[in-house]
Amino acid sequence: MRDIVQAGDPCLRRRCREIDSADISSYRDLVGDMFETMRNAPGVGLAANQVGVDAQLFVMEDTQDLVSRTPTSLAFKQERIPFAPTAVFNPLVTLHSDDVSEFYEGCLSVPGYRALVKRWKTLQLSGLDPDGNPISLTLSGWAARIAQHEIDHLNGVLYVDKMEPMSFCTQEHWKRILESEWGAR
Ligand code: ZN
Secondary structure (H helix, E strand, O other): OOOOOOOOOHHHHOOOOOOOHHHHHHHHHHHHHHHHHHHHOOOOEEEHHHHOOOOOEEEEEEOHHHHHOOOHHHHHHHOOOOEEEEEEEEEEEEEEOOOEEEEEEOOOOOOOEEEEEEEEOEEEEEEEOOOOOEEEEEEEHHHHHHHHHHHHHHOOOOHHHOOOHHHOEEHHHHHHHHHHHHOOO
């Protein structure tokens, strides 16, 4: 497990460096640690600079367990479909929809708060897997939102840079908003 870097640390504000495919095997322990740290938080995505490592790498995962612990109306609004653990080195958005959706996001580096952020509804992503092989992913819904949030991290961008400022709220107020807007409990 690793400590999660908090907003204000300069490493969250720098663009992370790309990793040569020949060096990827030396990041195996880091990938494992990042999954463990993300699951423990718990969260659904984590970028390498969030654990203080300067590398273009993020992990993400959404499990049936996490989805089933989310109120049905909220999970529906989030377009959440569980997906397998995914680690991507040197991620690059190769194609995205013009359509955007706006929903609340939080961040393990900005704990306790939420805000509305617009994200592309679908996107295609290229990169390398933990074995150094090229991968291409087509993502939509909640997975697409997570990937965009994590890629922003790797470019030194936090969700608060892109949020709808008037929607910024504490976790407590966010829960109240969800209850009143979507009947989520
Ligand atoms: Zn984040």
